[in-house]
Amino acid sequence: MLRFENVFFYRESANTISEVSFDLREGEFAALIGENGAGKSTLCRLCNGLLKPASGRVTVCGHDTATVSTSRIARDTGFLFQNPDMQLCQNTVYGEIMFGLEYALSDPEERKRRTGEILELFSLDGGRDPFSMSRGERQHVALASILACKPRLLILDEPTTGLDYRECVTIMGIISRLHSDGTTILMVSHDMEVVADFAVRALVLSKGRLIADGPVRQIMKDKKVLDEASLLPPQIPALAMLIGGDFSDVLTADEMAETAERAVRQKGARK
Amino acid sequence: MKGFFGYNPGNSILHRLNPLTKIVISIGLCLSCFLTRSHIVILAVIAFNLLLSASAVGLKRSLKMLLSLVKFSAVLFVVQVFFVKQGNVLLRLPPGVIYITDKGVLFSLLFALRLIAAAMPLSAMLSVTRISDISNVFVRSLRIPYKYAFVITTAIRFIPLFSEEMTNIMEAQTARGVQFDTKNFLKKIRLLLPLCVPLLISSVRKIEGGAISAELRGFNLRKRTSGYKTYPFGWSDAAALAVCGLIVALTVFV
Numbered sequence: 001m002l003r004f005e006n007v008f009f010y011r012e013s014a015n016t017i018s019e020v021s022f023d024l025r026e027g028e029f030a031a032l033i034g035e036n037g038a039g040k041s042t043l044c045r046l047c048n049g050l051l052k053p054a055s056g057r058v059t060v061c062g063h064d065t066a067t068v069s070t071s072r073i074a075r076d077t078g079f080l081f082q083n084p085d086m087q088l089c090q091n092t093v094y095g096e097i098m099f100g101l102e103y104a105l106s107d108p109e110e111r112k113r114r115t116g117e118i119l120e121l122f123s124l125d126g127g128r129d130p131f132s133m134s135r136g137e138r139q140h141v142a143l144a145s146i147l148a149c150k151p152r153l154l155i156l157d158e159p160t161t162g163l164d165y166r167e168c169v170t171i172m173g174i175i176s177r178l179h180s181d182g183t184t185i186l187m188v189s190h191d192m193e194v195v196a197d198f199a200v201r202a203l204v205l206s207k208g209r210l211i212a213d214g215p216v217r218q219i220m221k222d223k224k225v226l227d228e229a230s231l232l233p234p235q236i237p238a239l240a241m242l243i244g245g246d247f248s249d250v251l252t253a254d255e256m257a258e259t260a261e262r263a264v265r266q267k268g269a270r271k
Numbered sequence: 272m273k274g275f276f277g278y279n280p281g282n283s284i285l286h287r288l289n290p291l292t293k294i295v296i297s298i299g300l301c302l303s304c305f306l307t308r309s310h311i312v313i314l315a316v317i318a319f320n321l322l323l324s325a326s327a328v329g330l331k332r333s334l335k336m337l338l339s340l341v342k343f344s345a346v347l348f349v350v351q352v353f354f355v356k357q358g359n360v361l362l363r364l365p366p367g368v369i370y371i372t373d374k375g376v377l378f379s380l381l382f383a384l385r386l387i388a389a390a391m392p393l394s395a396m397l398s399v400t401r402i403s404d405i406s407n408v409f410v411r412s413l414r415i416p417y418k419y420a421f422v423i424t425t426a427i428r429f430i431p432l433f434s435e436e437m438t439n440i441m442e443a444q445t446a447r448g449v450q451f452d453t454k455n456f457l458k459k460i461r462l463l464l465p466l467c468v469p470l471l472i473s474s475v476r477k478i479e480g481g482a483i484s485a486e487l488r489g490f491n492l493r494k495r496t497s498g499y500k501t502y503p504f505g506w507s508d509a510a511a512l513a514v515c516g517l518i519v520a521l522t523v524f525v
Contacts, residue, residue, distance in 0.1 A: 048446055050442050070446060071449060071450040074445070079447075085473050086442075086469065087444070089444070089465045089468050089469045090465070
């Protein structure tokens with residue numbers, strides 16, 4: 001679905017990416033993590049051809065980003081920017097969702113039908129003005145307009161930044177459902193709790209280099225990698241590592257509760 | 272803040288000059304190209320501007336700046352050349368109503384060269400002077416009230432920010448499938464129109480945020496003597512002004 005082969009990129013205004021290679025298979029949910037300035041957003045822009053590699057090759061949905069235009073790649077790849085205001089340009093939510101579809105679908109009836117579906121799925125009022133909505137709602141509309149085009153690969157550049165807990169859970173719930181339906185997801189996030197709760201694979205970037213690539217469960221426990229990338233594990237895995245024993249493999253709050261309950265029962269049975 | 276209006280840090284002679292001297296020199300050089308009708312003199316002024324800019328920010332950046340100005344001027348040249356009807360016809364385009372004359376070419380060339388020669392010193396001045404220094408010198412030396420000086424310098428400061436914002440918006444729209452990567456210039460212009468809305472909204476939000484934060488930091492309390500920086504006038508400033516005066520005089524008399 002997405003392949004980086006020895007990619008090198010340098011520009012004065014963007015962070016350097018050097019010798020990055022990885023392969024994202026269809027249906028995967030990967031999180032791209034790293035400190036500020038590690039090159040995460042630059043790497044995302046390399047994924048859909050907004051930036052072209054200086055050397056190496058980026059292939060997305062079978063297209064080489066060096067030769068195929070970004071607008072063509074956009075038919076298969078959705079890109080949610082950190083700031084939804086960059087994407088929104090229509091006076092109504094309905095118009096906003098239709099705007100993206102105009103480039104993806106030629107049949108006007110199909111566009112209307114798809115817009116109706118998305119409005120219902122996201123519980124959005126099509127007549128509202130996106131610019132008078134809250135930050136979370138605008139992010140919601142931006143995501144809805146991308147998903148209307150049914151991308152095979154979804155790139156999310158910090159989708160939960162600036163959102164409150166409820167908005168964050170709503171957005172991540174939608175993304176999680178998409179992943180269950182088979183959409184491949186690459187998500188940049190600083191929120192390690194979100195990464196631990198939703199992503200399956202983690203790519204760790206530090207100073208433009210990919211220093212680790214593996215299951216989130218494994219990366220969250222790798223102190224050396226986390227230290228090198230200036231990252232802190234979420235509270236639950238950090239606590240689990242401190243307790244050790246049966247808890248050492250715990251990643252989420254639910255797992256922590258289950259393991260704790262099991263441990264208490266075992267202790268009670270021994271007494 | 273790089274680009275056409277961005278400051279480039281350095282320690283060259285131009286960087287060390289009094290900001291007011293730099294402003295006067297840039298205005299003087301701008302004026303010089305309007306005081307002459309000679310193409311050669313304007314070309315000489317452009318060469319001098321390039322030399323000046325290269326000595327402060329390097330030849331590569333100066334040439335880049337010149338190239339972008341040449342491109343812009345070339346478009347204006349093409350537009351202008353069809354509007355001057357006096358002189359001998361050099362080229363007649365079908366169906367015959369549109370034609371290019373020798374006077375039209377010379378006038379449009381003068382127009383384009385003047386644009387390059389006038390914009391270069393302004394860009395060079397901004398690349399060797401901090402915006403805050405320009406604002407301070409307006410208040411201290413020219414006694415302009417701080418809020419007006421702030422308006423002038425903020426307008427300059429916002430140009431590269433808007434340009435960056437526009438690039439980000441265009442990237443976001445390209446990622447949605449809008450064909451900004453098309454080679455067709457007219458199509459690109461047509462696609463740009465709906466983007467005025469997000470640009471305007473984000474600009475207004477940015478300005479509102481900036482105004483609130485300025486108020487919170489005591490914007491209205493600032494007086495002429497509030498700044499701690501001083502801008503002494505030295506021999507190098509006098510020499511630079513003399514050279515500038517000489518160039519302006521030469522363009523008048525040559």
